[in-house]
Amino acid sequence: GxxxxxxxxxxxxxxxDNSIINCAYSNSASDYFIWYKxxxxxGPQFIIDIRSNMDKRQGxxxxxxxxxxxxxxxxxxxxxxxxxxxxxxxxxxxxxSYIPTFGRGTSLIVHP
Amino acid sequence: xxxxxQTPKYLVTQMGNDKSIKCExxxxxDTMYWYKQDSKKFLKIMFxxxxxxxxxxxxxxxxxxxKSPDKAHLNLHxxxxxxxxxxxxxxxxxxxxGRNQPQHFxxxxxxxxx
Numbered sequence: 001g002x003x004x005x006x007x008x009x010x011x012x013x014x015x016x017d018n019s020i021i022n023c024a025y026s027n028s029a030s031d032y033f034i035w036y037k038x039x040x041x042x043g044p045q046f047i048i049d050i051r052s053n054m055d056k057r058q059g060x061x062x063x064x065x066x067x068x069x070x071x072x073x074x075x076x077x078x079x080x081x082x083x084x085x086x087x088x089x090x091x092x093x094x095x096x097s098y099i100p101t102f103g104r105g106t107s108l109i110v111h112p
Numbered sequence: 113x114x115x116x117x118q119t120p121k122y123l124v125t126q127m128g129n130d131k132s133i134k135c136e137x138x139x140x141x142d143t144m145y146w147y148k149q150d151s152k153k154f155l156k157i158m159f160x161x162x163x164x165x166x167x168x169x170x171x172x173x174x175x176x177x178x179k180s181p182d183k184a185h186l187n188l189h190x191x192x193x194x195x196x197x198x199x200x201x202x203x204x205x206x207x208x209x210g211r212n213q214p215q216h217f218x219x220x221x222x223x224x225x226x
Contacts, residue, residue, distance in 0.1 A: 032212045043202050043217030087153055098209045102155040
């Protein structure tokens with residue numbers, strides 16, 4: 001069946017570096033994508049979203065890129081800080097469904 | 113102010129017992145959800161309610177029964193708990209059933225079955 005997955009289960013970076021978390025999706029009908037951050041002991045927290053009619057969206061220190069040709073989504077975090085350490089999930093929604101499908105998650109570890 | 117709150121945060125109990133988890137949201141949202149997160153962090157939808165009515169019921173054992181007394185509350189009751197029920201259960205809400213909306217999650221209830 002269709003699924004959302006991540007290339008890297010764990011990403012380790014130094015404080016101050018830029019981080020890139022990748023996500024591959026297989027359902028070409030997906031038209032809305034969301035990134036969530038889950039800190040230890042907490043629930044997933046919305047970071048940023050993007051609709052399929054866009055290929056880039058920026059927030060505060062975060063940028064989401066969408067490449068529909070290769071069905072790839074990425075989250076870029078600028079000047080990564082220790083507080084960014086968490087598990088990051090991408091999620092997709094397809095037309096006709098309002099329940100997102102979550103990817104497996106990538107653990108981001110930021111070393112001071 | 114907590115937007116989506118769940119109680120209890122931790123629940124340790126023996127196999128065969130019955131337990132409930134409560135969820136409340138103060139965001140004025142119409143739609144609420146229950147998710148199960150396994151030890152590998154995979155999030156799986158269990159149920160979704162819109163304005164107190166069940167709209168999604170994934171393949172979940174009928175030992176799990178959600179109840180929504182009003183649109184701000186969605187509780188989860190589990191009968192005859194089994195070892196495989198050990199997981200973190202998340203409640204979430206969204207504005208309505210609209211497609212392009214993020215969900216707001218509670219901080220989870222960690223259920224451990226002895």
